[in-house]
Amino acid sequence: MRKSAIAEWILSLAMPPEHVASTVGDLIEDNRGPLWFWTAIARTVAAFVWRDLAADGIRLAGNALMDWCVYAFSFLAIQALWHVPGFLWSHSYRELLPKLWSSIPAYWNSGPMFLLWIFWFPVSTQSRGKELLTWLVTGLVWISLCGLTGVPTDGVTVGVVVLCLFVRARRRFRSRTSHA
Amino acid sequence: MQPITLGEFEQVVLLTILRLGDAAYGVSIRKEIAVHTDREPSPGALYTTLDRLEERGLVTSSLGDPTPQRGGRAKRFFKVSAKGVEAVARVQRGYRRLLQGVILPGVSHA
Numbered sequence: 001m002r003k004s005a006i007a008e009w010i011l012s013l014a015m016p017p018e019h020v021a022s023t024v025g026d027l028i029e030d031n032r033g034p035l036w037f038w039t040a041i042a043r044t045v046a047a048f049v050w051r052d053l054a055a056d057g058i059r060l061a062g063n064a065l066m067d068w069c070v071y072a073f074s075f076l077a078i079q080a081l082w083h084v085p086g087f088l089w090s091h092s093y094r095e096l097l098p099k100l101w102s103s104i105p106a107y108w109n110s111g112p113m114f115l116l117w118i119f120w121f122p123v124s125t126q127s128r129g130k131e132l133l134t135w136l137v138t139g140l141v142w143i144s145l146c147g148l149t150g151v152p153t154d155g156v157t158v159g160v161v162v163l164c165l166f167v168r169a170r171r172r173f174r175s176r177t178s179h180a
Numbered sequence: 181m182q183p184i185t186l187g188e189f190e191q192v193v194l195l196t197i198l199r200l201g202d203a204a205y206g207v208s209i210r211k212e213i214a215v216h217t218d219r220e221p222s223p224g225a226l227y228t229t230l231d232r233l234e235e236r237g238l239v240t241s242s243l244g245d246p247t248p249q250r251g252g253r254a255k256r257f258f259k260v261s262a263k264g265v266e267a268v269a270r271v272q273r274g275y276r277r278l279l280q281g282v283i284l285p286g287v288s289h290a
Contacts, residue, residue, distance in 0.1 A: 004251050004253075015227065015231070016231065019227070021253045022205075022206065022243065022253060022254055022255060022256035023223070023227055024253060025246075025253025025254065025255065026205070026207050026250070026255075027223065028250050028251045029249055040223045040224075043223060043224040044223050044224040044227055044228075047222070047224025047225060051228045
């Protein structure tokens with residue numbers, strides 16, 4: 001894959017698709033070396049993401065708070081489901097509650113989960129209908145994988161971030177093409 | 181109707197596009213700003229501003245022909261719309277009114 005194609009893909013995650021090619025063309029024409037080129041790409045993506053975040057702060061904060069609550073409860077629900085068979089088998093609630101309780105500090109102290117929450121900002125702003133459902137299901141799947149297989153939460157975070165960027169790019173592309 | 185507000189950098193970009201006329205695209209706008217304001221805007225700042233100005237109907241853009249030195253990619257040329265001209269003119273008139281009669285220490289011509 002050529003560097004310009006990679007650059008176009010990265011930019012398409014944040015900026016309107018119809019502007020991507022001309023922007024990459026501008027950066028190629030400037031011809032100031034690869035370091036400047038890739039720094040410019042990164043700064044352009046950051047500028048567009050930041051602009052979107054800053055445009056509607058209150059709604060974003062509200063959605064983010066909702067996301068955070070959904071993740072917290074879904075995580076605890078999965079933990080509960082994971083321990084319920086053991087509870088039913090042993091008929092001892094004394095074993096269930098400590099297990100659930102012990103999982104809570106691990107969750108609240110998890111930095112990667114906080115990162116995940118931040119990266120859901122752009123996606124959650126317009127989550128409606130199928131996209132909200134997709135978001136819930138994927139979130140549950142990721143957290144289940146983390147809880148059940150012991151995959152490090154760093155890996156989960158990276159996966160969710162990639163998913164967020166993909167969903168965001170797809171939505172932007174769809175909205176632009178539907179207006180055209 | 182509320183008058184259109186413009187940030188400082190938005191005014192710089194609009195005035196630069198007006199100066200460049202038919203040759204206003206990403207690279208030329210950045211170079212022109214650097215020459216006249218002694219600061220080089222980052223590509224991110226410029227493209228987000230151009231995008232915002234276009235969304236607000238203050239500039240329009242159109243694609244030129246692809247060129248080899250740009251990897252076969254077209255230039256995106258910008259023009260200030262009538263609404264944009266009116267907005268920047270109104271803001272500049274306001275600055276001029278504010279400067280009238282003001283003496284800036286150490287500056288011979290304001």
